Amino acid sequence: MSLFGRILGQGRDPDRQQHQAEQRARSQAWETALNNRTAPEFVKDRLENTKAGRLPWVSTGSVGALVAQRTHGIEPVGIVSGNCWYHYGYSWTRGHYDGWHTAIDRMQREAALLDANAVVDVQMKATRMEGTGADQMDYAVFGTAVRIAGLAPTRTPVVATVSALEFARLMESGILPVGLAIGAHFNWYYTYFNAGGFGTWWNQELTALSEFMSDVRRTALSQLASDGARMGTGVLARVQFSELLHAESSDNDPRERFLARYIAFGTAVLHEPRRHVPLGLRAVFSVKDGKMTPVVPTDEEII
Numbered sequence: 001m002s003l004f005g006r007i008l009g010q011g012r013d014p015d016r017q018q019h020q021a022e023q024r025a026r027s028q029a030w031e032t033a034l035n036n037r038t039a040p041e042f043v044k045d046r047l048e049n050t051k052a053g054r055l056p057w058v059s060t061g062s063v064g065a066l067v068a069q070r071t072h073g074i075e076p077v078g079i080v081s082g083n084c085w086y087h088y089g090y091s092w093t094r095g096h097y098d099g100w101h102t103a104i105d106r107m108q109r110e111a112a113l114l115d116a117n118a119v120v121d122v123q124m125k126a127t128r129m130e131g132t133g134a135d136q137m138d139y140a141v142f143g144t145a146v147r148i149a150g151l152a153p154t155r156t157p158v159v160a161t162v163s164a165l166e167f168a169r170l171m172e173s174g175i176l177p178v179g180l181a182i183g184a185h186f187n188w189y190y191t192y193f194n195a196g197g198f199g200t201w202w203n204q205e206l207t208a209l210s211e212f213m214s215d216v217r218r219t220a221l222s223q224l225a226s227d228g229a230r231m232g233t234g235v236l237a238r239v240q241f242s243e244l245l246h247a248e249s250s251d252n253d254p255r256e257r258f259l260a261r262y263i264a265f266g267t268a269v270l271h272e273p274r275r276h277v278p279l280g281l282r283a284v285f286s287v288k289d290g291k292m293t294p295v296v297p298t299d300e301e302i303i
Contacts, residue, residue, distance in 0.1 A: 039109060047113040050078040059144045060121045065165045072168035073149025077114045081142035082106030088135040092186040096263070097223075099139040100124065100182050104159055107141050111157040116145035118158040120167050122180060124239070124265060160267040161238040175271040179231040182265045183224025185216050189258040213260060217242065220262040231268040240264040 029040040039047075049055040059066065059076040069076070084106070086099035103124075111119045122143035145157065146164050148171075160167055160177040167177055189212045228235035240263070247257040 034106075037109070039106075039113065043110070044113060047078070047110060051114050060123070060142070061144060061164055065163050069146075069164050069168070072165065072172075074164045074168055075147045075149075076164065077116055077145050077147055079142060080107050080110035080114065080116075080119060080145045081140065082108075082110065083138060083140040085136065085138045088137075092135070092261075093184060096137075096184040096186065096261070097182060099137065100141070100184070100265075103139045103141045104180060107143065108157055108159060111145040112153070112155050114145045115147065115153040116157050117148055117151040117154055118160065118164075118167060118177075119143040119145050120160050120162060120164045122159055122161050126263075161265065162236065162267050170269065175269050176232075177267050177269050179268045180265060181224055181228035181231065181235045181268040182263075183220040183222070183227060184261065184263045185220040185223065186259065186261045187212070187216050187219075189260060190255045191258070209258075213242070213244070213262075216260045217262045220264055224264045224266070228266075228268040232270040234269050234271060236267045236269060238266045 026040070026042070029042070033040045033043075046055070050057060055078075057076055057078045060079060061069070061076065066076070082103040082105065084099050084102040086095055086102070088095035107119060107122075120143060122141055125140045127138040127140070143159070144164065146167075147153070148168070158177055159180040161180065162170065162177060170177055189209065191208070224235060242260065242262040245259040245261075247259060
């Protein structure tokens, strides 16, 4: 075979060629489905088999949570996920917000195909591939789709970072989880070498950097509150994390640069702050005078 034929891939293993053709077909199916705000047919088939019980369900919950769910009318139906590789343009902060919400929207579509009314225990991951530049990132979310007794299936299942058991307990207390709130902020900090304490031998606070990071954090939390207010009356801020990236100086800009990001997300809820729900506690035993005496009727079972 000629060198030109080898370059073109002629004479390759037929199995390998078939695999590559299948990969191209899957990629095209994903592109078409995402443009039409749906899922490819092979994803729909998997979810349909899971919904019908032909495939086993998978959950992110613990064993204890699964056992407790049986008493609260919660049925796990499978893990759902969504992701979005996003490129920042005019605003890294806005890009971060849009990337997360695009991934969440795609996860909700999978949950709707399972006839779920909620996605609980949602986890979020961000990945930046080396060599692609700092203006691109992959946003991924996944959680357990569940059916909750008393709630009808919906095209937009509720997304929550709380577990299924916590979700049920909130509802029992008159607190309704309504969605996932996100706050994110990026900003650059510039400094000349040894400015503000960089590069010295002293132990000291870098006050300028402290003020800068505090401002980034407050801005992100303010966005979290605003996003939560769009959906409910409060936010259970479950996860917060920050990162400070160092960028080397260049001939065009001799200053050192630090890129800070702060991300916070949690479950938005609807509740009445002044409404107090009694816990329903009752005395079972009395330890008066050093003796343990039952204080319930003797024919009542005590657990």
